[in-house]
Amino acid sequence: MSIEPPADAAAPQRNPKAPPPGERTTSHYEGCRGCGDVPGSLRVRSWVGDDGVSVISRFDVLEEHQGAPGLLHGGMLMTALDDALGTAYTQVTRSAVTARLETDFRRPVPVGSTLWLRSRVDALVGRKIYVSGEAHLGELDGEVAGTARALFLEVxxxxxxxxxxxxxxxxxxxxxxxxxxxxxxx
Ligand SMILES: CCCCCCCCCCCC(=O)SCCNC(=O)CCNC(=O)[C@H](O)C(C)(C)COP(=O)(O)OP(=O)(O)OC[C@H]1O[C@@H](n2cnc3c(N)ncnc32)[C@H](O)[C@@H]1OP(=O)(O)O
Known part of the structure; x- marks a missing residue:
């Protein structure tokens, strides 16, 4: 099934109740293993971007996130991206769940590094929320370690x-x- 937004999709509008640029976003659920403050969580932290629609997220890659020796597990990167993209949609609309998540792994990510993720809603069509994001190594304009596109459905x-x-x-x-x-x- 395609997750390409229709060409004539309206540009997403910021939810007036969403936090302002620069503010830390709250975890979408305290028990979340992506962004909750609970054992086993990746502890992804997010802030609203300067435009008020995109979201910046931070993920510190630790020993327990390894897949190959000394390197981040791809599934952990997908979790971080899912979480960041799932936070970006909260700038625009109410609760939604991931229907499809596509990820490209571009660079190995060493344990001990920090990933900075930038995500945004590309289009909103009915219940469908089209979101994309990138994970950068070390800094916000650092090398791209992974990219993702997702379709969330409002529930x-x-x-x-x-x-x-x-x-x-x-x-x-x-x-x-x-x-x-x-x-x-x-
Ligand atoms: C309280 C606050 C807490 C807030 C909590 C927030 C949670 C966020 C957490 C982070 C993200 C997660 O981990 S979320 C957890 C992981 N995801 C899930 O568990 C979702 C499991 N899947 C589902 O429950 C379901 O499949 C849904 C809800 C996604 C969709 O079911 P549905 O509502 O019945 O919709 P359905 O009729 O199937 O599809 C509607 C339209 O979307 C299209 N569509 C559906 N799936 C896909 C797909 N994979 N790829 C392309 N297109 C798709 C269909 O073709 C259709 O298009 P058309 O015919 O209309 O054109």
Whole structure:
């Protein structure tokens, strides 16, 4: 299935409720292994870019992220890119999940390096959010280590109620009534 946005797609507009340029974005979910502050998380941190739509993210590559000796695991890079792209869409629209993620691995990434990722929404068509990003070695205009394009699809809280574990919804601030309703519906 294609993730090429239609040529006539409207340019994405910044959500007026999104944080301003330069501000740190909040983790989209505290339990997230991409950006949450929990054991096993890649601890990707993101800030709103100067244009108010793109997002800059930082990923420090540690021992536990290795795939080949001394080098970052490709799946970890995909996780970081998924997370960064999944943060970029929050500048434009409400919750969404990754339907497709395409990644090109351009350079090996040594343990001990820092990756700086830049991501943005390219187009918004109905529920479809077309997002892309790059991971740069060492600095924001450093060598490109990987690139990604993704299609996210907007979903409502019912997606998480239907497919997730109701007890985890407490972390999202869902009320006891909502959680009980989710338990009953399963
Ligand atoms: C509370 C706050 C928490 C906020 C939490 C935020 C989470 C972000 C976390 C970081 C990112 C993640 O890890 S997210 C986790 C990983 N992803 C997932 O678990 C998603 C699993 N997949 C799904 O649940 C489903 O497949 C969906 C929701 C993605 C799509 O299902 P659907 O809603 O029924 O939509 P569907 O009818 O299939 O497709 C709608 C349109 O999109 C197109 N489409 C669908 N999939 C694809 C695809 N892979 N590639 C191309 N196109 C596609 C279809 O052709 C169709 O086009 P047309 O016919 O209309 O033209």
């Amino acid at each position: 409502g809280v019912e997606h998480f109620l239907r497919h997730g574990r109701p007890e985890d919804l407490e972390a999202l601030g869902a009320s006891r009534e909502v959680i009980e309703a989710a338990r009953t519906a399963r």
